[in-house]
Amino acid sequence: YNERARMIKKLPGPPDDFIVGNGLRIIKSSVDVMKVRREYAKKWNGIYRIWAYPFGAVLVFNPEDVELIMSSMKYGEKSIIYTILKPWLQDGLLLSNGAKWQERRKILTPAFHFNILRQFCDIIQENTQRFLEKLEQTAGQDVDVVPLLSEYTLNSICETAMGTQLSEDLTGTVQSYKQAIYDLGYVFCQRFIRIYLYPETVFNLTSLGRMQKRSVKTVKNFTEDVIKQRRDYVEQYGFHTIGDNNDSEEVFVYKKKKKTAMLDLLLSAEKEGLIDKTGIQEEVDTFMFEGHDTTASGLTFMFMLLAHHKDVQDKIVEELKELLGDSERWLTMDDLAKMKYMERCIKESLRIYPPVHFISRKLNETTVLSGYQVPADTLCHIPIYDMHHREDLFEDPERFDPDRFLPENSAGRHPYAYIPFSAGPRNCIGQKFAMLEMKIAVAEVLRKFELKPVTKPSEIEFIADLVLRNNGPVKVNFVKRK
């Protein structure tokens, strides 16, 4: 009942219970908590608050407020809920703040330069061909795309950014890594809604605390192996450079040399004393997770949608035919840039199913949002999913309509109404990489297969996790084209 509480309670939100405020109302199962969030978002369209003593949170999904928060570094600091991820991602780019974040972002930005992505394109293509062979083995059957796509995207990030191929004898380790990521997402969400688990000493005594400890160990063992493999390679052969035979392709990475793998960049920064071993580990942990789980989620829902929209598949195939005729060559970056219809389909899928459905910032000063005074230190959550599903921003929001992204239909839309990759200075560093990978996967799969529907969008039940996931398999039937 202090001043901060009184200010927060002026915002619309669920009714309070004595002392605990809304704290008990949000302790739900992973599925129910997502349903409650949707109910609240529909009821208080644009802004509402949750007061759970001693924390106040405001959920902001009015584009004007979102712009205010995201467009400058004034609110660039991540909120306290991300500290739950610290034992795993430590001070990697996703979690770090201030000068450390700035320095790291400067080191890592060149790793996703256009010319480097051009080199990655071939590597992703090779991986895609292996993925297609896997699909061929189950052609005509109902398959759960979730594990297949997670393997596909994990291989892509390892072979490109990390410069390491995951060999067959690592299959067991890879499985444990993926399971550990699921477990860490589960622990994060369970702890997030249970404020009494915020103190470390209490949390460490619980089964969730023990689960986190085990999972962090598994994840770190795996990423340590990836770093070691590349370190050994670099020691033996030197940094893998590109553009040596073609000066027009020259890429100046971190002021001088040219390197492909992101990990090479970090190893070379280590030599210059700009980052240490721990720093490399935290960035590799961050990029391995952000670089595969998000894209896998995006592709999962994209394939489900395509399976239910044969007309959309036909249009993409038509676009491919116009571009390639009867040629069986691989698609290049230039081809993909011309596939405007397919790009609209991916954008629309990321609107309906944004893989990163929720982000959070710290308000470090009292801020006016939607006309309400929100006190300093309030957690400022941005539920991207709820904004993308606002009826007044996207008419008939559940309908899959790629033409929403035609230039004439996007004109007048608020630039912060659609933010699957976040926006502003702390936006997604891997956005172009993710779009490239998704385009290659969609185009190459549709060249070979027609997708038939199995799991229906109406059957999807989200579970609370770091990325958008269904509570169960997402099945599609891939039928080989003649």
Ligand code: HEM
């Ligand atoms: C469809 C795929 C992807 C989506 C939807 C996505 C979305 C996002 C979003 C919304 C954020 C902001 C997070 C926040 O503020 O808490 C973010 C940050 C980030 N993403 Fe992605 N991402 C994707 C793919 C990738 C890939 C492929 C990589 C790496 C290769 C990557 C690396 C990162 C990193 C390192 C950050 C933190 C950036 C910073 O704070 O400076 N993401 N991403």
